[in-house]
Amino acid sequence: GESVGLHLPTLSVQEGDNSIINCAYSNSASDYFIWYKQESGKGPQFIIDIRSNMDKRQGQRVTVLLNKTVKHLSLQIAATQPGDSAxxxxxDTDVNAGGTSYGKLTFGQGTILTVHP
Amino acid sequence: DARxxxxxxxxxxxxGQxxxxxxxxxxxxxxxxWYRQTMMQGLELLAYFRNRAPLDDSGMPKDRFSAEMPDATLATLKIQPSEPRDSAxxxxxxxxEQGVDGYTFGSGTRLTVV
Incomplete structure (x- = not known):
């Protein structure tokens, strides 16, 4: 991610809407990507991950899309709920030459999601 | 759940403490x-270890910060002397290291240096 801190982008949605959160990364060698959710007063919580050999991965109510050509990652949350506010x-991180070991995580600046009931 | x-x-x-x-x-x-989070800088990597060996501590001010893993069940981050700008x-x-299910974060230590 590009940590250029910090005037966080914000996204405000109504409960039940779908949310899309975007992220640009800068390292063309990045091989593994993770989305985290952080609630006030808590540590980042793992949501979903994707490796560079995939362009889409789905979880429960969440989908991550990866576009390596433009170094862009997005997180889609279906039927957003007030509890998704965070x-x-x-x-992102790169991988060693053998493809077996991931390096340090670099974080983007974050996006504030607010879900209105 | 493991945490x-x-x-x-x-x-x-x-x-100074x-x-x-x-x-x-x-x-x-x-x-x-080890990461530090502030409003201004976001999440910054300070150091990381693999199999207890330090791999990268380039994000850490070496003159006052030190990070160690005395054993596989304990990692420590020490600041000496602390300064107000360390508040985070x-x-x-x-x-x-294979990146299965990402990395799990702790709840954090909120440090205030006055």
Whole structure:
């Protein structure tokens, strides 16, 4: 992610809407990508990950899309709920030559998601 | 659920004092990170370890910060002497080097240096 801190983008949605949170990363060698959710007073919580050999991965109510050509990652949350209100971070890391060991995570600046009932 | 445990949760100290933060990674995880979070800088990597060996501590001010893993169940981050600009939330995270299910973060230590 590009940590250029910090005037966080914000996204405000109505309960039940779908949310899309975007992230740009800068390292063309990045191989592994993670989305985290951080609620006030808590540590980042893992949501979903994706490796560079995929362009889409789905979880429960969440989908991550990866576009390596433009170094862009997005998180889609279906039927957004008030409990989804938090700051969302993308993070990326590269992998060693053998493809077996991941390096340090670099975080994006985060996006504040607010869900209105 | 397995979790990363950080102590203390909150620490208020006077400038110049030594501060030690502790982290118990999830059993079996061989990669441990220390991050600092501030409003201005976001999440910054301070140091990370693999199999207890430091791999990268380039984000850490070497003159006052030190990070160690005395054993596989304990990681420490020490600041000596502390300064007001060190006030932040410090997070520890652990995971497997193969990146299975990402890395798990602890709840953080909120440090205030006055």
């Amino acid at each position: 700051v969302y971070f993308c993070a | 990363v445990t950080q102590t203390p949760r909150h620490k208020v100290t006077e400038m 030594e501060v030690t933060m502790r982290c118990q990674p999830i059993l079996g995880h061989n990669t441990v990170f 939330v410090y997070f520890c995270a652990s995971g497997l």
